[in-house]
Structures are given as structure tokens and as C-alpha cells.
Amino acid sequence: MADTNSKQPKSSSRREFLKNSGIALGGLVVGGVLGGSLFGSKKAEVEKVVEKSVNYNQALMFFNQEQFQLTEAACERIFPQDEHGPGAKELGVAFYIDHQLASPWGINAKDYMTGPFYPGEPTQGMQTSLKRAEIFTLGLQGLADYSKKKYNKRFTDLTEAEQDETLKVFEAGKEYQLAGTSTTGFFSLLRSMTIEGVYADPMYGGNKDMQGWKMRNYPGNQMSFAKDIEKDEFMKIEPKSLHDHMGH
Template sequence: MSTDSAFTATRRHFLTSAAAISLVTVSTHVRAQSISGVLPWQPFAAEPPTPIGPQGWVFFTPAEAAAVEAIVDRLIPTDDLSIGGKEAGCAVFIDRQLAGSYGSSSRLYMKGPFLPGLPTQGYQGKETPAARYREGLAAIDAYLRKTMNGRSFVHLNADEQDQFLKAMEAGKVDLGGGINATRLFDLILGNTMEGFFADPIYGGNRDMVSWKMIGFPGARYDYRDRISKHNQRYPLGPVSIAGGRPEWSR
């Protein structure tokens, strides 16, 4: 029997069994309960996400945290449009993500074999994001101390930091230990962007700075009055999952 046939048979058996169980259940209850005039759920029954505090580090060591804060501040530097990546909390966002299910890849299939993937498939290795950061940051520190007169990333000036990050992105840095500098750069850049644009409840996008910059309304529940107003800037400020402030409604 082919795989498709086996799947069809299994699915048919499941549906048949489910139907039989439903008939038995209905037959045992002469009077069916109908819901009328009340909601089948209770408002506010679900626990809201717990906001992440901006203080302290959960995953990063102090040295790692300092390096990541310096890196995200060069990837998103302060300018006339917004604050920089450090002040926006991008490093805090990354720290909390690495300490959770993302960092341990607990929601991904992580069994072998591990084979090189296509460029469109992304990272296919066995290392979790947490391990990649820990090994990658150590490799960056060792490389710079060897090539920059004992200085770490945080001790480089802004131009030197930019040149190093550009070299990483272009694959012109040999970090050793089988670490691909370009992939490591892409990982940090992607997480930095996520932290900058994610809901503030996750630690980044402090005070919804990026949403205000691009005019994104956030987690507002009702847009009916704006549906027909195409190509017009939304007049109200953004709202986080955790709620907003009175001044944001004006």
C-alpha cells in the first residue's frame, strides 16, 4: 500500500470512529443542552502575557551583554528618526528569547542527520540559537583581541565596529571553530530587527519607538472606521498587547 493510500485509510478509519463515538454520545443524552443568551466563554479568562522587565540579564553574562548591546547599537544607530538598538531594548529582547524556548529550539525538530541546506532553508546545523550566541560571542571576542591589540568589540570606536560587522556580513572574518561569520551576523541582525519591531511586552521596542516611527497602530482591536480610508496615515498612536497610555489615544 502506498503512503497516500495508507494515510487515506487511516484518516477514513479515524473519521468513522469519531462519527460512531458522536452517535453513541448523542444517544446517551436525550436532552441536548443549548446555549442561549450567554457567551460560551468568560471575558478575561485567559492569562495575558507577562511583561518582560528591562533590568538584569537572564541568559547573557555581563561581558556578553555589553558586547550585544554595542552590536545592536551599531546595527540600529541613534539618528533623527529613533533611538538606537541598545536604548530600544533589543539586547534585552534577545537575552529573554535565548533564555526561553527559542534559545533551546525546544519547539523544533533537532534530531540528526544534519546536512548542509539550501540558501533558502536557513540554518540547518545542530547548534541551538543559545549555543550559537555563546560560541559566536566568544569567537568574536577572541578574534578581536588577537587582531585589534587586545581590544574587545565594546572598546572599538564606531568606525572600527562598523568595519568589523561589515566584514562579518561579507564573510571576510575567520572566527575559527567552524563558526560561519556571515550566518552569525545574519542571526544577530535578524534577532535585533525582531527586538526593534516586536511588541514591547517582549522586552524590545521600548515605549513602542519603532511603531511610532513607521505609524504602526499596534494591537488596537477595532479598525472599522479606517477600512475605507486608503493611503491615509492612521491618526492614533500605537497600543501594546499590554495596553496603552491615555495620551496614546489622542
């Protein structure tokens, strides 16, 4: 497989890269990159000593301990650890979900949440007055209750097969009902947020060390593929996160 790092513009060559791409030429150039904000100042390009440090991002903004453990166990079944690499738990997906539920998205800040509310047809989309954080909380309680009822155990103590069976019941939405919301609505949130947590930029709390990206050879945040876009061979490129822009 072809190499590749060498073919990507590195921080040290970014000025050169800008020149080559024509951005830094004169005239009425409108690209805001000229201001330098995108690439920082020169002294920034000095390599930093990487200190081993605590990940202060790994604490809870929304969940209590039990909710966190439930989420961690459930999302691991959505995207399990296997021979290809880490699962959702190791990737920090439960932290990602916690942080998202505490965010404006968790309280539907940019959604139309004005009544009256009617169930509507499936073609009309989500019509609940409940917010995502509320649906998720109710869904977790549902997982706990269902496990207790069906297996007389906590969800986190079920075997993987039992956990999968439970999640399938929630996905199908027939056998078990939640008050005020549907298990399918909760499951679909769980599923989509797990995938997001695996693959969103690591600054959001998941995709630990870009391992989600590495598993599928996704290079993350790269400035340019102009030199490689026509190539036939598959390029394995060391991924970069958005943090890369801050290192200067």
C-alpha cells in the same frame, strides 16, 4: 495629519464597540470575546494611577555581563540611534535578545534537532546541531576575539566605523572563521533578533515604551480599523501594546 485617537475604540467604549460590530448580538454566536475575557470587567476601566517604578524585566536570564555589553554594542550598529529616534540600545534590544536566547526558541525546542547532521545545500536550510543560544554565544566570542586580534581592543571600545567593519566581516563570512559555526549564521541571528527587539511587543523586553513603533507610525495592537480602512489620509494613531488588555 489626521487625528485619530478619537476614532479608535477606547476601553471605555469597548462594550459599545462590540455592540456596533455585531459581536454581542444573540443567536449562536461563536466569538469567544463574548465571555468578556478579552475586555475584562467594568471596574477595570477605572484609570490606574501610574506609579514610577523599576523595570524588573531589565535583568539577565542568559548573558554574562561581557556578553550583554557586546550584544548591546553590536545591535546598536544594526539599528543605530539617529535623528529619527532611539537605537537598539536605548530600545532595550539587548535585554530582548537575552530573554529570547533563554526561551524555548533559544534552544530550538520546536525545531527538528535529530541527526544525522550533514552540511547540505543552501536550498536545504539550516542544518547545524548547534542551538541558537550556542551559535550566538560562539558569535559573541568571535566578535571579542576578532577585535582583539585586528585592533587589539575590546569590541565595545572600537569606534563605530571599526565596529561596522567588524560586523561586515562577520556578515560576509570570508575573512574570519569560527570553530563549529559560521560568522554569517551568527550575523543573521544578530540582525533578525535586533529587528525583532525593535518592533516586537514591549512585553518581550525591547521596543521600549513602544518607541520602535512610534518611529514608523505603527499603532501596535488595535482592536479595529473598520471605520478607517477606506480613508485616503494617513492616520497617526497613538500605539497600544498587549499590556492594554491587562489593565482592567
